[in-house]
Amino acid sequence: MAKKIKGPQVLTANLLSDGMVVFLGSDGTWRASIDAADMARTEDGAAALEARAAVFVRTNHVVDPYLIAVDDTGSGFVPVAFRERRRIAGPSVQPFFNTQPNGRLAFAG
């Protein structure tokens, strides 16, 4: 049975190779930008995202995938949880270390 969700969801993980924060895109690739993520509004859709991510776990491309709730602003997604907002922003104290340039292809699958 699909797990209950609250609001729109996207699926995030870290790349196995360097730990980079990535999001599962609608084209089946892993994206550095959350705005390029595939979004699910239903429980079945969220379950489908998890199923797709599990393939990449088995092929050792990403680790620890999980769903996060987002607000859909129309022009992109903003995580609901503060922790996730910080996670995608990179270290605020050293912004030049930010590893999340918009739309960058992280892994092509």
Add this chain to the structure above:
Amino acid sequence: MYRYDEFDTTFVRQRVDQFRDQVNRRVSGDLTEEQFRPLRLMNGLYLQLHAYMLRVAIPYGTLNARQMRQLAFIADEYDKGYGHFTTRQNIQFNWPKLPDVPDILEHLADVEMHAIQTSGNCIRNVTADQWAGATADEFEDPRPYAELMRQWSSLHPEFSFLPRKFKIAVTGAAADRAAIAYHDIGLRLKRNAAGETGFEVMVGGGMGRTPMLGATVRDWLQKEELLAYLEAIMRVYNLHGRRDNKYKARIKILVHELGAEEFTRQVEDEYARIDAPRIMPPPQELTRIKTYFAPPAYEELADQSPELARRMNENTDFAQWVDRNVVAHKQAGYAIVNISLKPVGGVPGDASAAQMRAVADLAEDKSLDEIRVTHEQNLVLPHVRKADLYEVWQSLKAHDLADANIGLATDIIACPGLDYCALATARSIPISQDISRRLGDITRQRDVGDLKIKISGCINACGHHHAGHIGILGLEKRGEEYYQITLGGSGDENASIGEIIGPGFSSETVTDAVETIVDTYVGLRQDGETFLDAYRRVGPDPFKEAVYATH
């Protein structure tokens, strides 16, 4: 300092080879993440918010120039050109790539370093007084015992899967600079009426969500009994420590639930039962270890340096640096130099590769090839000739390492917090930077005097906020960071746990609150009274009134 023998070298090299194979198997898919996670953690490799983090052990905070240069090389070659010195006297690299980690460990092994037991439910890096072997107020150098414990606890089969992580600190001086009361086991070398030195053994201190100060279970322990007695403590803990609830698994909870008296009785019973002579090292082994910590080749010098006096008269900045950052050495003509890693507005504990190399050069040229890392996230050159202090200061200045703020308001401990850490609930570094900028004027800092501000980004308290004169704990509430303030904590020989003063503050107002607390202290202090003395005299009320009236 200690040098690896053949056993140490072989053991560390084998461990590198083993981890290289484990990484290869993970990348190829032979190991799942669930299988690999405990293996990487045993080698100090975490997966944090944005990247992997490698925590490298610096046993009792002691390094030589060659090792520091190797850390600089790793920072440049495999990270982003910097490293972060931690409250366990270790260093963390925040951006290594998984396939590179075996090579990094190989480079560490080349200089007799590793990352073993910097994570996991085992005995972690033993910490010690950063001025050990140099300070004038020491009964005995604690480092040989720290090294003995390092060897004893490394891959100890009985203590590799404890209920929870386990931290030991040791000091040999009357003044406690190692925060021993806040450790699972705290050891203090002291002298009895007959002039002999032995250990006071404290157990059950700790920070985290349940802060506690250790209880003395043995007021006097013969030094040769150390390992056997520690083994008795560990066995009682290993047997009775809780494994069903990680929040109640530390030894402090066991000591608290049993009561110190009953816990001590069980330890003494166990100690009477075990085969102590089998555990205690042969005397020649301790003698062998002690030879590595023999005093370095000091020159015979007059204690006073006319050169130093002249320079201090000529240069106020230098004089202020000497006043705050330089302390007495036991050897005539020498001094201990504390290097601040807390520039105003900087990231506490961070050092660039260039700064690491500069410190390495100074250690080699001016400090008999020794460097120490402090649990307050600074560095130390332990053996500097007084006549060389001006030259050392100039070199430090050239590398932005000459802030004269040791022990002052901007010498802040801050954990990595939610800028890096996967466990954090709030950011701590930006708060420390904001407070540092607000209180950074050196004249004001010197007027305020000794003040320890410590900031943690979650309840796990890696930023030691419980021991802060002003402690700050970052939490999250309804999607926003907020910060709880505690007052009156201390990690020294008169240790105390800070008390929460009331509701928390937003990230925008917490610096104002800290400034109000500092100004309140300045307004009510008596002659020569430090912040902590004043707080202990008047209690929290004047501070609460000031803070909550204005915020």
